[in-house]
Amino acid sequence: MNAHLTILWKLLGITDPNKAVQILSKYNHEAAKWLGVGDGDDVVRSRFSKRSLGASAPHAFVYVHEQAQEKGFHTHELMYVPLGRAQEFAEWSRDCLARLSNCGKIDEAAVFFSPASQKRRKFRPYAGGRESFAVDRQWRWFRYLTKSLDPAHRERSPVDGAWHVARDIFQITKPFMATGPVSCRKIAGCSENIGPSAQRLVGFVSKFERGDWAGLYSGSELDDYRTDMTALAEAERAQAAQAELQAMLANVVI
Missing domain, CATH: 1.20.5 (Single alpha-helices involved in coiled-coils or other helix-helix interfaces)
Structure with missing residues (x-):
């Protein structure tokens, strides 16, 4: 995952969390199609657009919905975006979410991609560098997404059967901030291509499921x-x- 998308639904005119969930599902469906067009998609074309000249990629993502006092109901989503098409994808995403929300002129803060030091800067995912840096960055973003995990929640170790505080397992160092209740049918999720069914299909068992909690982020x-x-x-x-x-x-x- 090299991109972090934040959606502030109230700035899109959406106040019903369940409506926001529906729109997010439609957006990710369209995003998968958008990212699937390009080099490597096995489509024979008589002409090429700027979009089709870029690299195609599967849409892999994980998201969580939150409720905050200032932001209201909002969504964080981690995903992978090809470097050469990042800004174009960000602009398309804003237009897509505005269209799905029946929103006219979109507020610049409503749909924001990072990394970016300022909201007006062009979005460009991290590139190059050591693999260890990319892995560490992804897991730091993941821990940010899990910052609202209840301090009282515990998980039972499949190794020794002992109960452990979940925030300790996931090494969440950001102080817990109580947020408002999230009243939608699904608080968090991921794309099918990295979900439970896809994992079972290839025989993948996560470190969390195995109880290898000390090595979660290695x-x-x-x-x-x-x-x-x-x-x-x-x-x-x-x-x-x-x-x-x-x-x-x-x-x-x-």
Whole structure:
């Protein structure tokens, strides 16, 4: 995740949290289509637009809804946006959310992408640098999204069966701030391509589920993935070599 989207729904004229949830779902559906257009989408075109010349990408995201005294009902969403299309995507997102909200002229603060030091600066996700920096930045954003986790909430360790304070497990250092109740049918969620079903399909079990709470933010999943991909590639090469040998032996006349 290299982008952090914040939506202040009251500035879009939306005061019903459930209506905001519906609009967010429609926005993410359209965003997936928008990001899916470009290099690598296997579409044959007779002409190319600026958008189709960029890199396509799956829409991977995680979001949470909050209620704050000043901001009112608002949404934080982490996502991945291709670097070369970031500003164009941010502008499209503002237009899309304004359209879905039936809002005329959109307030600049209503839909805000970061990183950006000032709200008027052009949005540009972090690029380059060490992988460890990208991993650390993503998890820092995640901990920001979980800042309103109830201090009284506890989770039971699958390792020793003991109960632990959830804020300690997730290493939430930002002081707890009591917020108003969130009265919508779903407080948090993520895209299907990284959700529970997708995880089960590839046999992924998170560190949280395994009880590896001390290593939650180390980024070792990336090394595990690369190791698995290397083993898979080697297995495929061995299978191909075996098939080639079998084909050759089938044509040998003794």
